[in-house]
Amino acid sequence: MKKLKIYKIALCCVALVGLNNCTSVTSDPQPQTAVSADKAIVTPTGARAALYGAYDALQANASANAFNSYMGLQYLFFPDLQGGNLRWTGTFTDWSQASTRTMLTDNASASTTWQQIYYAVNTTNNLIAQVPKINDPSFTDQKTIIGEAYFLRAYHYFNLLRYWGDVPIVTDPTLDITPSSFPVRALKADVYTLVLSDMDQAIANLPTKNANGRATIYSAYALKARVHLYRGEWQNAIDATNMIIGKAAFSLVPSFTDLFLKQNTAEAIWEIQFNSTDKGFQAFYLFSSTLGGRNEVRPSPALQSAYAANDARIIKTTDYNEHIKYYRVSTGDDHTIAFRLAEMYLIRAEAQNELNQVAAAYADINIIRNRAGIGNANISLQTDQAGLRDEIFLQRRLELALEGHYFFDLVRTGRAATTLANWNNNQALWPIPQREIQANPNLIQNPGY
16 A cells, blocks of 8 residues: 555535545556546546555545544544553643543544544445446456455444444545535444445455455455444354454464564454555554654553563553554554454454353453463353453453554443443543534534533
């Protein structure tokens, strides 16, 4: 996903995140910040350029103000900041609001994250609308591109659901916005219906192998497993994980730290690529100024104390300078591992336990524990569903810390009220950004804001 040239874009309206018109792409398939579908996506070359732009939307800015507000920073870190795995140690007010779960409707990070995700949605809408129309015998990757577009759109809408609940469904390319086209918020159930439908389309079109950073059929099954987990559809979650666990293409990396030191390992199912051009800011925001960062956040003492002393995954509260998860401060090329095999074991263990398949869940959780170097769980848990439920939750926290899960896990399992100080249920969702409410009178604010 190397980005050699970015074309200037013109915002067509501030309503619904300023979805963009843009100039046409060149014959060189480089990523574009947006595409005019009826002009650019008419050849295989144009389709490939638009696809690269769709992946680039996971990393780069939709506007100068959208400072890596998606998978290179905010969306990745805020779940741990809100849940208490990270503590705020910097100067940005919007990060402070996240840490205390006192988000205001004008919170800059919430606004730019909404904007960036809907911008990303629009890139996939263009592909889904235009790529099937290309009739060219040389277009041998047409089916794959269609599958990737559906996968990315499903991923974006699932991410919107987690932070905002009911959100507008926009599936047509947005080239112009008028008051008559202002969308309303769709019910969460209807958004899930779209996500599941898009995943079916993705699975039908995606290959088993693809270039680093691009989706495969296993990426779609991983997203499907996560969606069913959130919906409490336990057997469906198990079935999806079983499409990945045991496949020759995937294995747990024996050394936990090698996951992040080596990149694109056999454990990664979908790993979002960053490089010196498309930088992520994970390490920069963690490391102290003496080590080249800004130390906006730091792992909390509560997170550190949750680990056993001999746990290979331990994340310490001192100046963040270890090669755990993110450390490439100057180059910004730490990848974001969106899905990995360990998460599939954790999902399967949780689903099995909820179906009272406790012994099977116990076996899966021990696979995770043993890779971490802490040995099997207490043997009594293989018949103790409630106790194993707590152990699975703990292992998710320890295994997936700083990977964008903890707050969502607290909310979906009902633990937020007993874990987080000064909790009220309105904090489970972010406010709809005030700029969107002002631009689109059809949007209704979330309760409590």
